Amino acid sequence: MQFRIGHGYDVHQLSAGYELSLGGIKIPHTVGSMGHSDADVLLHAICDAMLGALSLGDIGKHFKNTDPQWKGMDSKHFLARVNEMIGERGYSVGNIDSTLILEEPKIGPYIPEMKRVIAECLGLEPDAVSVKATTSETMGFVGRKEGLQAHAVCILYKKGA
Template identity: 55%
Template sequence: MKIKVGFGYDVHQLGEGEELWIGGIKVEHTKGSIGHSDGDVLIHAICDALLGAANMRDIGFHFPDTDPQLKGVDSKLLLDKTIGLIRKNGYDIGNIDSTIALEKPKLKGLIPEMQRVLAQVMDIDIEDIAIKATTTEKLGFVGEQKGIAAYATVLINKS
């Protein structure tokens, strides 16, 4: 068995009146992610980590923000397609460890639903998806509530 590790990172600017999608669920807030798709930073970071681990470039290569068909797309669809790509190359997911950096709103009560949705999209056990949330103690663009960031590390294996 061959084991590989991948790391993903994504960031989006926050804007008034935009929808905030994180981990496949809509989060109620006055600000949301600005992006070509729905701006789900957690899913984008996970996609990048999976593609990187499989040495298949990155999310922008497979799903460019210049593609008009992807304007406003649900990031769960991008994740589903990413899973298809890595599985086509013989990889399965071992586990995912991720962190969302956002000053407000607090996410701890929403994490179980994010895990449920992501497990369903990726067809993996919920126990194999760790999601943590943090602030940046009011420092930087996240702390100033100008943006949101997400980090993901994945373990994939090939039999």
């Protein structure tokens, strides 16, 4: 196939004592994402979209949260490695479309830097990476500020096709 489409989803609990990493950057906030790595919900969703497009499982299959080597790991490492994996199979990322769902902080001012960092990890131009944000209108665990979630979609294309 010349094109493959993947969807990714991730969720993390928010808690005091953790940093908030989103889209490969640290965002100042009173709480952060809990997780084995840096718990970057956006990069994890993008990794899952890319892996899913080639039916390679999910991020947990490749970077187990029980493996001490990934403790505190910067998720940009995961994104770069997943990009290598798809390249080894003859594919490249065409574009990424992603959505963060969280009540706070407002991340609009951080989106250009997130796009730049993600694009750099994937060898893309920033306009091939879309990062959007919304709230859950105060409903559910996101609305209660207990966690955050992200969705991502990507298209991969066969190199040389």
